[in-house]
Amino acid sequence: MPQPVLSLKNVTVYQENNAVLTDINLEVNHGEFLYIIGKTGSGKSSLMKTLYGDLKLREGDGEFVDYNLAKLRERDIPYLRRKIGIVFQDFKLLPDRSVYENLSFVLKATGWNEKREMDSKINEVLDKVGMKSAANKMPHQISGGEQQRIAVARALLNDPEVILADEPTGNLDPQTSVEVMQLLREINQNGKTIIMATHDYALIMKFPAKTLKCDSGTLFEVVQRTV
Structure with missing residues (x-):
């Protein structure tokens, strides 16, 4: 069995001293497309920041692109980030x-x-x-x-092995959002793993994929209703 690209076991995500998500158990395999949804403030961005080394993993075990997130040192972060691509809501150009x-x-x-x-x-x-x-x-x-x-x-x-997209369509109109999503799905179909935080439910309906929801401090899979 190939190793998952991301493995979280009994993880609690902290924002300063507040536990925003608790008891996360998650595996993401190479080539998967995964949505993380939830209201503003539900922990989506904090989870993303923990993955790219902006927030320290203080509780639980996490392996991401062969890095141990719990043991990640300051000097490891640039090397971790070479193995991932990050797309932000506000472009950051x-x-x-x-x-x-x-x-x-x-x-x-x-x-x-x-x-x-x-x-x-x-x-x-x-x-x-x-x-x-x-x-x-x-x-x-x-x-x-x-x-x-x-x-x-x-x-x-x-x-990169993985693209983390944090609300990549948040500042875009609906038509442009669809175009950016088509681009991301195409990149995924060419073998890249994509983990995307979003609260754009219309896009999820249009481009269905495995979906996890942050709600009340927990992360769980939601099954999409198909028409």
Whole structure:
């Protein structure tokens, strides 16, 4: 049996000294697409932050992309993050740099230094998200949906094992949300594991997948009603 890409056993997620989710037991296998839903403040983002090393795992056992989250040291976090891609609700593009410069900034920060290899990688990820023509544009010159496509391209730069998408459609109109979801599902169909926090139930109905809900401090699977 292949190892799961994520395994949480008896995990409690803390935000400062408050336990926001308790007794989480979860396994995610390579190539899965998983939604995490729940109201604002229910613990979705805290769980995501625990996975990418922004919040310490203080209780329980967690293995994620071969890292022990409970024993994660400050110096391990950049290496953990090279194995995952993160897509945020608010894009987090640097406003004073072009699309190309935003992507090359990430590559340099993660140890790339060969210009030809960097150019080739940037072209490859922009092509994957249908944004090759935007390489020299500034973020303010492209729409919100296009900025989120660039954010997805950025998440793909280091060929991650997993993409964590935290409310990736939260700032987008319904039509653009569908386009970004189609892109994420396509990336998933090409073998990438995707864990997506969202409260957009319309999207979940349109693109069904395994769904876990954060509610009253617990995380449980919900079965979607099919029409």
